[in-house]
Amino acid sequence: MTTAAHPGKHYDAHDTMTPVIDDSGHVHVHVVPLKVLFGVYFILVLATVATVAVTYVDFRQFNIVIALAIAVFKAALVILYFMHLRWDNLFNGVILISALAFVMTFIGVTVMDSGQYKQNYVPPGTRQMISSQNGI
Amino acid sequence: MSTAASNVAVAEAHHGEVDHNHHDPNLAHHFDTPEQQAQTGKLGMWVFLGTEILMFGGLFCAYSVYRHNHPEVFEYAHQYLNKNLGALNTIILITSSLTMAWGVRAAQLGQKMLLITMLILTLLGAAGFMVVKTVEYRSKWKEQIFIGHGNLFASDRAETTNKAKVEGLEDDVLHAHPEAKTAPPVLTTVTPEPTDPNFGGPDQAKIVPPNVTPAGLVPAEPPAPEGPLTYEQLGPLQRHRVYTFFAIYFCMTGLHGVHVLVGMGLITWIAIRAGRNEFGPSYFTPVDLVGLYWHLVDLIWIFLFPLLYLIH
Numbered sequence: 001m002t003t004a005a006h007p008g009k010h011y012d013a014h015d016t017m018t019p020v021i022d023d024s025g026h027v028h029v030h031v032v033p034l035k036v037l038f039g040v041y042f043i044l045v046l047a048t049v050a051t052v053a054v055t056y057v058d059f060r061q062f063n064i065v066i067a068l069a070i071a072v073f074k075a076a077l078v079i080l081y082f083m084h085l086r087w088d089n090l091f092n093g094v095i096l097i098s099a100l101a102f103v104m105t106f107i108g109v110t111v112m113d114s115g116q117y118k119q120n121y122v123p124p125g126t127r128q129m130i131s132s133q134n135g136i
Numbered sequence: 137m138s139t140a141a142s143n144v145a146v147a148e149a150h151h152g153e154v155d156h157n158h159h160d161p162n163l164a165h166h167f168d169t170p171e172q173q174a175q176t177g178k179l180g181m182w183v184f185l186g187t188e189i190l191m192f193g194g195l196f197c198a199y200s201v202y203r204h205n206h207p208e209v210f211e212y213a214h215q216y217l218n219k220n221l222g223a224l225n226t227i228i229l230i231t232s233s234l235t236m237a238w239g240v241r242a243a244q245l246g247q248k249m250l251l252i253t254m255l256i257l258t259l260l261g262a263a264g265f266m267v268v269k270t271v272e273y274r275s276k277w278k279e280q281i282f283i284g285h286g287n288l289f290a291s292d293r294a295e296t297t298n299k300a301k302v303e304g305l306e307d308d309v310l311h312a313h314p315e316a317k318t319a320p321p322v323l324t325t326v327t328p329e330p331t332d333p334n335f336g337g338p339d340q341a342k343i344v345p346p347n348v349t350p351a352g353l354v355p356a357e358p359p360a361p362e363g364p365l366t367y368e369q370l371g372p373l374q375r376h377r378v379y380t381f382f383a384i385y386f387c388m389t390g391l392h393g394v395h396v397l398v399g400m401g402l403i404t405w406i407a408i409r410a411g412r413n414e415f416g417p418s419y420f421t422p423v424d425l426v427g428l429y430w431h432l433v434d435l436i437w438i439f440l441f442p443l444l445y446l447i448h
Binding site for chain 1: 175178179182183185186187189190193194196197200201204205219223226227230231233234236237238241244245427428431434435438439441442443446447448
C-alpha cells in the first residue's frame with residue numbers, strides 16, 4: 001500500500017505514467033491493466049458495502065474508527081491505482097501527503113483547543129434559560 | 137505527427153494551436169520535451185489538488201469540532217439523512233471513477249471511440265449523482281430541514297413554535313415514539329416483601345404481617361430507550377446545535393456538488409476535444425488531469441459518506 005515501495009522504479013522511463021517519446025516517435029506510457037482497474041473497483045464496492053454493514057453493529061466508540069479506516073483504505077486505492085500515484089513521480093505524492101498532514105494538524109490542534117475552553121463556554125440562549133427557570 | 141527533435145522549432149505563433157505540418161502542436165515553446173511538459177502539468181495539477189484538500193479541510197475541521205463537542209447532536213440529526221441514497225451515490229461515484237480511469241487508459245492507447253464512450257459514461261454517472269442529490273435536497277426542503285432560517289431547528293424554535301412540527305417529523309422520518317401514544321405501560325409482577333421480623337415464624341398463621349408491600353402489578357423500571365434518538369432525549373445544551381449539523385451537511389455536500397458540476401463541464405470539454413481527434417498516445421495530459429480532478433471529487437465523497445450518513 002505504500003507509494004514509495006519501489007522508489008527505484010519511479011525513474012525508469014518504461015515504468016512512468018507520462019509519455020516518453022523516443023527518436024522513432026514510439027511512445028512509452030505506463031498503462032494500467034484493465035484487470036487492475038476492475039479489481040480495484042470491485043474492492044471499492046465491497047468496502048462500501050462493508051462500511052454500511054458495520055453501522056448496524058455496535059462497536060461503541062470504535063464505529064467511527066472502523067468507518068474512517070475503511071474510508072482511508074478506499075482513498076488509498078483510488079489514489080494509488082485510479083490516480084496512478086503508485087507509478088507516478090514521487091514528488092506528486094509528497095505534495096499530497098503534505099496537504100493531508102497540514103489538514104490533520106489543523107483539525108487536531110483546533111479540536112484540542114476547543115476542548116480547552118469547552119467548560120467555560122456558555123452557549124447562546126443559556127442565560128435566558130437559567131433566568132427563566134429561576135423565575136427572574 | 138512530428139518527433140521530439142523537431143520540437144525545438146516551436147514558435148510562439150503556434151502556441152496551443154493544432155498544426156500538424158511543422159512541429160508537435162501540443163508542445164508549448166517553453167518545454168523541451170513532451171515528457172517534461174506532461175510532468176509539469178501533472179505537478180501543477182497535484183498542487184491544485186493539494187489546495188482543494190486544504191479547502192475541504194476547513195469544512196472537515198468545522199465538522200470535527202462540532203462532532204467532538206456535540207456527539208449526541210450528530211447522532212440525532214444524521215437520522216434525517218437517507219443512508220440508502222448516500223450508499224447509492226457512493227457506488228455511482230466509484231463507478232464513474234472507474235470509467236474515468238478507463239477513459240485515461242483509452243486515451244493512452246489511442247482508442248478514440250472508447251475514450252469518448254468512457255467520458256460519456258462518466259458524465260452520466262456525474263449526472264446520476266446530481267439527480268440523487270437533488271432528490272435528497274428536495275426532501276430536506278419539504279421536511280423544513282434545509283439550510284437557512286426556514287430550518288425547524290434554527291434559533292431554538294424546535295422547543296417553542298416548531299415543537300409539534302419536530303415531533304411530526306420524528307414520527308414521519310424516524311418513526312419515533314409510535315408506541316408511546318398507544319401502548320399501555322409495561323407491567324411486571326412483584327412478590328410481597330416481608331418487613332416484619334416475625335413474619336414466617338412458627339406462629340405464621342396467627343400473625344398478620346403488618347408491613348408488606350402490596351402484591352400485584354406495578355410499572356416496571358423504565359427500559360433503556362429503544363428506537364431512534366429523539367429531540368426530547370437531547371440535553372438542553374445540545375439542542376441548540378441541531379441546526380449546526382444541517383449547516384455543516386449542506387456546506388460540505390453543497391461544495392462537493394459544485395465540484396461535481398464543474399467536473400461535468402470539464403468532462404464535456406474533454407469529450408468534445410476527443411471528438412476532434414486531439415488526444416492520442418503522445419498527448420493525453422488534459423484527459424489525465426481532468427481524470428485526477430474527478431478522482432479527487434470521488435475521494436472527498438468517500439469521506440463525506442461515512443462521516444455524514446453513517447454516524448453510529
